[in-house]
Amino acid sequence: MRIPLLAGSRLTVVDVPPDALVLSSPPPVEPITEVGAAVREALRFPLAGLSIELLATRGGRATIVVEPPALPIPGAVRDPRQEALAATVSELERVGVAAGSQTILVAGGLARKAGAAEIESLVPPELARRFRGRLEIHDVAGDLVELGKAGRVRLLVNRTLVETDLVVVVSAAESVLDGGPGALVAAGGPEALRSSTAASLLETAGSHGWRIGVELERALSTRVPVIGVSLSLNPPAVTGAFHGYPYDPRSLERIANSTIRLAFRLAPGVVRSRLLASIPREVTATAVLAGPPSVAHVEALLRAVEARATPLDEPLDVVVVGIPATTPHLPRERPNPVLAAYLGLGLALRLWRDAFPIADGGTAILLSPFDRKFPHPSQSPYRTFFNALRALGTRAATEARELAPT
Numbered sequence: 001m002r003i004p005l006l007a008g009s010r011l012t013v014v015d016v017p018p019d020a021l022v023l024s025s026p027p028p029v030e031p032i033t034e035v036g037a038a039v040r041e042a043l044r045f046p047l048a049g050l051s052i053e054l055l056a057t058r059g060g061r062a063t064i065v066v067e068p069p070a071l072p073i074p075g076a077v078r079d080p081r082q083e084a085l086a087a088t089v090s091e092l093e094r095v096g097v098a099a100g101s102q103t104i105l106v107a108g109g110l111a112r113k114a115g116a117a118e119i120e121s122l123v124p125p126e127l128a129r130r131f132r133g134r135l136e137i138h139d140v141a142g143d144l145v146e147l148g149k150a151g152r153v154r155l156l157v158n159r160t161l162v163e164t165d166l167v168v169v170v171s172a173a174e175s176v177l178d179g180g181p182g183a184l185v186a187a188g189g190p191e192a193l194r195s196s197t198a199a200s201l202l203e204t205a206g207s208h209g210w211r212i213g214v215e216l217e218r219a220l221s222t223r224v225p226v227i228g229v230s231l232s233l234n235p236p237a238v239t240g241a242f243h244g245y246p247y248d249p250r251s252l253e254r255i256a257n258s259t260i261r262l263a264f265r266l267a268p269g270v271v272r273s274r275l276l277a278s279i280p281r282e283v284t285a286t287a288v289l290a291g292p293p294s295v296a297h298v299e300a301l302l303r304a305v306e307a308r309a310t311p312l313d314e315p316l317d318v319v320v321v322g323i324p325a326t327t328p329h330l331p332r333e334r335p336n337p338v339l340a341a342y343l344g345l346g347l348a349l350r351l352w353r354d355a356f357p358i359a360d361g362g363t364a365i366l367l368s369p370f371d372r373k374f375p376h377p378s379q380s381p382y383r384t385f386f387n388a389l390r391a392l393g394t395r396a397a398t399e400a401r402e403l404a405p406t
Contacts, residue, residue, distance in 0.1 A: 001249070002256040005322030007367040008340075009272040011264060013256045014320065014367075021316070024246045028234040029307045031284030035080045036087035039229055042290035043091050046227065047299060049292050052168070055225040058096030060165035063103045064088055065183050068111070068118050068330045071174040072283065073343075074236050079121070080285035084170050084231055086127040092168070102133035103160050107187035110194075111329045112378065113137050118330045136160055140190045147223070150215035156189030157216070162223050169228035169293045172285075173300035175201035175351075180230055180297020181213030184220065192216065201350040202305055204298060214294050221292075228293030230300035231285045235308060239280045273325055273334065305353060315359035321348045323368035336382045337370045338389075344368070 001016045016022060032038050043052040056062065069079050085104070093099055106114050106122065114122075114137055123131070136158070144156040161167055161184070171179030176198055185192050196209030204210045220226055238244075241260075244251030255261060264272060287303050289296045321344045327333045328343055335343065344366040349358070358364060374383040 001252065003252055004245075004255045004261070005320070005367055006276075006324045007322055008369040008371065009269050009276060009325040009334075010369070011255075011261055012322070012367060013261075021312075023310050023319075025235040025308055026310065027247050028237055028284065029286040031234060031286055032080075032288065035083040035231075035285050035288065036090075038285075038288035039084045039087035039290075040091050042229060042288045042296075043088070043227070045290075046296070047289055047291035048295050049227065050225075052091060052166075052227055052290075053095045055166055055227055056092065056095040056097050057165040059101075060097060061101045061103070061163075062092050062097045062166040062168060063105055063160045063164040064092075065105050065107050065161070065167065065169045065171075065187055066122055067171055067179065067183050067186055068106065068108050068114050069121060069172075070111070070329045071172070071178055072233060072236055073324065073326060073328065073347075074281055075121075076236060076281045076283040077121075079283050080231055080233065081170065081172055082122065082124045082127075084229055084285075084288065085122065086124050088168055088170050088229060089127060089131065089133075092166075097166070099130070100132045102131075103164065104131075104133065104135050105138060105158060105160050105187055106136070107138045107158075107183050109138075109186035110140060110190060112331075113139065115331065121330075138187050140188070140193065144189050147216065147219035150192070150212045153192050153195045153212055154189065155192060155212075155216050155219055157184065157220060158187045161187060161220060164224060167220065167224055167226045169226070171228070171293075171297070172231045172233050173297050173304050174233070176204050176207050176298075176301065177201060177209045177213075179301075180228055180293045181217045182209065182297075184216050184293065185209070185213045188216065198350070200352055200356075201347070202301065202353045217292065217294055226293060227290060228296045229288065229290045230293070230296040232287040232289075232300045232304040232307070234284045234286055236281050236283050239282055242279060276325065277332075309353070312357055315355065316357055316362060317359055318363045318365065319349075319358055320365045320367055323366055333375055333378065334371075334373065336374045336379050336386065337372060338382045338386050339379075340368045340370055341366065 003014045138158050145162050147155045169183050171183045198207035198209050289300045323340050323343050327335050
C-alpha cells in the first residue's frame with residue numbers, strides 16, 4: 001500500500017510494508033442533521049442536574065463560554081459549534097434571558113487573542129446579525145476574580161463568569177483539556193492554565209489539568225448556576241475530488257497515483273499551502289449532551305473516542321506521524337519547528353487510552369521539513385524559545401533555567 005502523508009505543505013507518498021499497520025480515522029459516524037434541535041433538547045433534558053429552564057433567572061443575565069475552534073485539525077468553514085451557540089442563545093431567550101442580557105465570552109487561554117476572522121468563525125451569519133448582547137475576549141492578564149485554590153494553584157476567572165445569573169459552556173469534546181471544564185480554565189488565569197497538564201489527552205485519570213478544571217467548575221457553581229453543552233464530532237472529512245481521505249483505502253491509492261499530486265509537488269510552497277487550504281472540508285456532530293460541564297464533556301469524549309479509536313494488539317516499535325503545515329492554534333499559520341514538534345509529540349502522540357502506543361525504546365518519526373522560519377511578529381517569541389532550547393540542550397538544564405530567579 002502507498003500512503004500519502006502531509007509533510008509540511010508537501011504530499012509525501014510512503015510505501016508501506018505488508019506487515020505494517022496503518023492508523024487512520026474510521027469512517028465517519030452518521031451525523032446529526034439538526035444540531036440546533038439536539039442542543040435545545042439536551043438543555044431541556046440534561047444528563048444530570050437541573051434543566052436550563054430551572055437554572056435561568058427570567059429577566060436575568062447569562063454568560064456563554066466558547067473556545068476558538070482550534071481543534072480538530074483541520075477545521076472547516078461550517079462548524080456544528082456555530083449552530084450549537086445559536087441554539088443556546090435562542091434557548092436562553094425562550095426561558096426569559098433576553099439576547100441583550102447575554103454575554104458571549106471567548107476563552108482563548110494563553111493563545112493569541114482572537115481577531116475578527118476568528119470571531120466570525122464562532123457564530124453563524126444569522127446569529128451575528130441579530131445578536132444584541134455583549135461579546136468579550138478573555139484576557140489572562142485582565143481583571144480576574146479569585147474563587148479559591150486547587151492544591152497550590154489559584155483559581156482565577158473572568159469577571160463575567162461571576163457577575164451573571166447563569167453560566168453556559170458550549171464546546172466540543174476533543175480532549176480532557178479542551179472543552180467542558182477546560183473552557184472554564186481557558187477563561188481563567190495563567191497559573192491554572194500553565195498547570196493544566198495531561199500525559200494522555202483522552203484519559204481523565206492522571207490529568208492535573210482535568211482536576212483543576214473540575215475544581216474550578218465546583219468553585220464557580222457555589223457562586224452561580226453552571227450548565228454545559230458538549231458535542232461529539234466526527235473527524236474532519238475531505239469532500240470533492242479527495243472524498244474519502246484518509247479513512248478510505250481507495251482514496252489513498254487515488255491520491256497516490258494522481259497526476260495532480262505530481263503537479264502539486266512542483267508548485268512553490270506558497271501555492272501548495274493555498275491549495276491545501278482551499279480543499280473543501282466538513283466537520284459534523286454525532287452527539288450533543290448537556291449537564292454539569294464535566295459530566296457532559298466526559299460522556300461526549302467517551303462517545304467520540306469510541307467512534308474514532310483504532311485498537312492496537314501490542315505497542316508499536318516505530319511510528320511515523322505526518323505533520324501538516326499549520327499551527328495548532330488560530331489564526332492558522334505556517335508552523336515553526338517548535339510548533340511542528342508540538343503537533344506530533346504534544347497532540348498526535350498524546351491521543352491514546354489505557355497505554356502509550358509506542359514500546360519502550362521505540363522510535364517516533366515526525367515527517368516534517370522543520371523549516372526554521374518564524375513569521376514576524378506573531379511567532380517571534382518562538383524564535384527565542386527555540387534558540388534557548390538549542391543552547392540549553394537537556395531537559396534538566398531547561399527546567400533549571402525556568403526555575404532560576406530573574
